[in-house]
Amino acid sequence: MSFDDGGDLAELYREVIVEHGRKPRNFGELADANRHVEGQNPLCGDHLEIALRVDGDTIADIAFTGSGCAISQASASLMTEAVKHASVADARTLFDNVHAMLVGAAGGDAAVDPAALGKLAALSGVSRFPTRVKCAALAWQALRQVLDDADATTVTTETSEP
Numbered sequence: 660m661s662f663d664d665g666g667d668l669a670e671l672y673r674e675v676i677v678e679h680g681r682k683p684r685n686f687g688e689l690a691d692a693n694r695h696v697e698g699q700n701p702l703c704g705d706h707l708e709i710a711l712r713v714d715g716d717t718i719a720d721i722a723f724t725g726s727g728c729a730i731s732q733a734s735a736s737l738m739t740e741a742v743k744h745a746s747v748a749d750a751r752t753l754f755d756n757v758h759a760m761l762v763g764a765a766g767g768d769a770a771v772d773p774a775a776l777g778k779l780a781a782l783s784g785v786s787r788f789p790t791r792v793k794c795a796a797l798a799w800q801a802l803r804q805v806l807d808d809a810d811a812t813t814v815t816t817e818t819s820e821p
């Protein structure tokens with residue numbers, strides 16, 4: 660597989676999104692969660708409920724349920740996979756990088772090298788479609804919100820930039 664060919668790379672990204680959309684990781688309830696947040700993207704009808712168990716400075720466990728387009732569900736799947744067992748600080752850094760990738764690329768100027776983000780680079784594929792950026796950003800916005808404020812309940816894309 661060649662990474663020099665933009666077409667192949669786009670196809671690879673698409674496959675990651677489709678695969679995570681079909682078989683989302685960490686999908687389900689989390690019985691011993693100590694934080695919950697709900698994410699809504701009214702533009703597309705995406706809805707996520709994310710539950711975490713934060714032990715000290717570590718995201719000990721995370722799960723989500725939801726419905727909506729494949730991109731929102733795949734992004735939530737990729738997000739939970741990426742931050743499970745990570746430190747809260749690392750999760751924040753990851754949010755910053757994904758956010759920069761989505762917003763930067765949407766502005767035509769990639770602020771982050773997608774290759775540095777591993778599998779999460781697949782989300783860069785949606786940045787060419789501005790209406791889809793909110794779908795991809797939803798899970799990440801909800802994650803940041805619940806890490807910033809343990810009492811956070813709902814994040815809506817209409818009231819926050821991607």
Ligand code: ZN
Pocket residue numbers: 700703704705727728729730731794
């Ligand atoms: Zn969507």
